[in-house]
Amino acid sequence: MMFQSLYLKCAELNVCLQFPENWYITDTKIASLFQACSGNINVKIQFFETDSIPEIIGKLIFKDEVQCVFQSLKNICCYCGNYTIAESVDEIRKKTLYCRQIRLSEKQNHIAEVLCSSNVGKKHTVRSLLVWGGLPHILADFRRVILHSSFLAYKGKAILFTAPSGTGKSTQAELWRVHRPGAEIVNGDRSVLSCDGGQPYAHGIPLCGTSGITKNRSMPVRAIIVLRQGPENRIRRLGAREAFTMLFSECSVALWSREDTGTVTDLLTGIISSVPVYLYACRPDASAVDDLEAALALAQGG
Numbered sequence: 001m002m003f004q005s006l007y008l009k010c011a012e013l014n015v016c017l018q019f020p021e022n023w024y025i026t027d028t029k030i031a032s033l034f035q036a037c038s039g040n041i042n043v044k045i046q047f048f049e050t051d052s053i054p055e056i057i058g059k060l061i062f063k064d065e066v067q068c069v070f071q072s073l074k075n076i077c078c079y080c081g082n083y084t085i086a087e088s089v090d091e092i093r094k095k096t097l098y099c100r101q102i103r104l105s106e107k108q109n110h111i112a113e114v115l116c117s118s119n120v121g122k123k124h125t126v127r128s129l130l131v132w133g134g135l136p137h138i139l140a141d142f143r144r145v146i147l148h149s150s151f152l153a154y155k156g157k158a159i160l161f162t163a164p165s166g167t168g169k170s171t172q173a174e175l176w177r178v179h180r181p182g183a184e185i186v187n188g189d190r191s192v193l194s195c196d197g198g199q200p201y202a203h204g205i206p207l208c209g210t211s212g213i214t215k216n217r218s219m220p221v222r223a224i225i226v227l228r229q230g231p232e233n234r235i236r237r238l239g240a241r242e243a244f245t246m247l248f249s250e251c252s253v254a255l256w257s258r259e260d261t262g263t264v265t266d267l268l269t270g271i272i273s274s275v276p277v278y279l280y281a282c283r284p285d286a287s288a289v290d291d292l293e294a295a296l297a298l299a300q301g302g
Contacts, residue, residue, distance in 0.1 A: 001020055001048070001049070002020070002021040003019060003020060003021060003046075004018070004019065004020075004021045004023075005017065005018045005038070006018075006025065006031060006126075007037060007038050007041075008031070008034045008035065008036055008126070009034050009035070010130070010135075010192070010203075010205060010206060011139060011142075011144050011192035011194060011203035011205060012194070012203060012218060013042040013043060013139075013144075014036045014037075014039075014040055014041050014042045014043070015041070015042065015043045015045070015130075016038075016044045016045070017045050017126075017129050017130075018044065018045070018047065019046075019047040019124070019129065020047065020048070020049055022122055023047075023122050023123075023124055024122065024124070025124060025125065025126060025129075026124065026125055027125045027126055030125075030126050030127075030206050030208075030214060031126050031206070033206070033214065033216050034126070034204075034206040034216050042110060042142070043110040043111075043112075043138050044111050044112075045111075045112045045113075045114060045130075045134075045138075046111070046112070046114065047114045047116055047129065047132070048113065048114070048115050048116065049117075049118055050115045050116065050117065050118070051117075053079070053096045053099050053115065053117060054077070054099060054115060055093070056070055056077070056089050056092065056093055057070065057072045058070040058071050058072030058073075058075070058077065059071055062255065062256030063083070063085065064085070065082065065083055065084070065085070066080060066081070066082065066083070067079065067080045067083075067256075068083060068092050069256040073104075074103060074104060075101050075102065075103055075104065076101070076102045076104065077099055077102075078099065078100040078102075078134065078256075079093070079096045080096065080098050080100065080132070081095040081096045081097045081098075082095060083095060096117065097116070097117050097119065098114055098115060098116040098117065098120065098132050099114070100112055100113070100115075100132065100133065100134050101113045101115065102134075102137075112133055112134060114132050114133055116132070126206045126207075127206070127207045130207065131207075134254065135207075136253055136254050137254040137257060137260060139192060140253070140254065140257070140259075140260040140263045140264060141263075142194075143194060143195070143196075143263060143267055144192050144193065144203075145193050145253065145264045145267055145268070146190055146192055146193075146205065146207075146251065147160065147162055147190070147191050147192070147193050147247065147250055147251055148162060148163075148164075148165075148190065148250040148251070148252070149161055149162035149169060149189075149190065149191050149224075149250065150162075150170050150172065150173035150185065150187070150188050150189065150211075151173075151185070151186040151187040151188075151190075151202055151204065152176050152177070152183060152184070152185055153183070153184045153185075153186050153219060154176065154182065154184075154222075155182065156219060156220075157219055157220050157221065158186070158201075158202035158219050158220065158221045158222060159223055159224075159225065159296075160202055160221065160223075160224045160225065161173055161225050161227050162225070162226055162227065162247065162250045163226060163227035163228065163250070167227050167228065167229060168227055168229060168284055169188075169227060170188045170189070170209075170210075170211050171284050172227060172284075172289075173185045173188065175284070175285070175286060175288060175289050176289055178286075179286050179289050180289065180293075184215075185211070186204045186214070186217045187204050187205060187208055187213060187215065188209055188210075188211025188212070188213040189207075189208055189209030189210070189211060190205050190207050190208065190209070190214075191203065191204070191205065192204075192205050193221070193267065193268075193271060194267075195270045195271050195274065198274060199274070200221040200270075200271040200274050200275050201218055201219065201220055202218065202219060202220075203218045204216045204217045221271070221275045222275065222296065222300075223275060223276050223277070223296055224243075224247065224271075224277045224278070225277075225278050225292065226238065226243075226246045226277065226278065226279045226280065227282070228279065228280070228281040228282075229281065229282070229284075230281030230282055230283065231283070232281075233280070233281070233282045233283055233288055233291040234281045234282075235278050235280045235281075235282075235292065235295045236278065236279055237277070237278050237299065238277045238279050240269075240272050240273070243272045243277035244265075244268055244269065244272060246277075246279070247271075247272070247277065248264070248265070248268060251264060251268070276300075278295070
């Protein structure tokens with residue numbers, strides 16, 4: 001089998017996606033925005049087509065409706081498909097679309113292999129390949145985490161609006177873009193958080209939601225805003241425990257990995273101690289921009 005390679009920059013990491021030459025990427029614009037050089041690879045994800053998903057070996061350590069994770073002495077294998085909680089091992093294997101294997105001896109080399117059923121087809125997006133490759137788990141190895149948020153760039157810093165889907169993250173980011181010259185939406189649905197040297201950063205990511213907006217930018221975080229809808233604008237700064245609970249619920253974490261959960265917990269704790277996190281119940285109009293900007297200026301001295 002012959003392969004082709006796609007090199008991407010994701011949250012300041014160089015990622016190599018290697019997949020069969022008869023596959024092709026449909027979202028070429030996103031691929032070009034995040035294109036990286038072929039040197040200094042931090043992560044390599046290899047995709048293979050197979051007519052037979054590997055036999056399940058090892059102990060079941062995690063199971064939900066979309067993945068079943070098994071660990072043996074040599075590997076961690078994530079079988080991904082559409083499952084019911086009560087299905088047997090044989091039924092899991094039959095319904096698996098792809099299986100991601102991480103050799104424990106290779107874990108620190110950041111190499112993952114993804115064995116895909118021939119039913120997955122030939123057309124793929126950057127998003128699907130990164131998700132199949134276990135992007136949240138990969139990012140946790142480098143002390144990074146995906147936050148479900150609209151990423152707004154304003155005056156050289158990031159303001160992140162986070163909330164469950166349908167709350168109005170994209171609406172608030174768009175209000176800033178319209179009413180504040182120079183405000184720019186970097187991603188309408190996702191950002192990656194890091195905290196290197198005590199400075200929290202937000203990074204663009206080659207995944208986007210219905211807004212279709214994503215850019216390859218990184219910048220310091222000014223504030224994180226937990227949004228709620230309300231009849232009037234009310235804002236308050238959250239304490240550390242409350243902020244952690246709300247942010248963790250909006251993070252993409254490989255819950256099967258105790259190590260990843262601990263890493264993300266430490267990362268969020270550091271971020272919360274360095275930048276303010278606010279709960280903001282607000283209206284979907286320009287007054288929400290005015291009131292939030294005034295509150296940030298007051299809290300941060302202008």
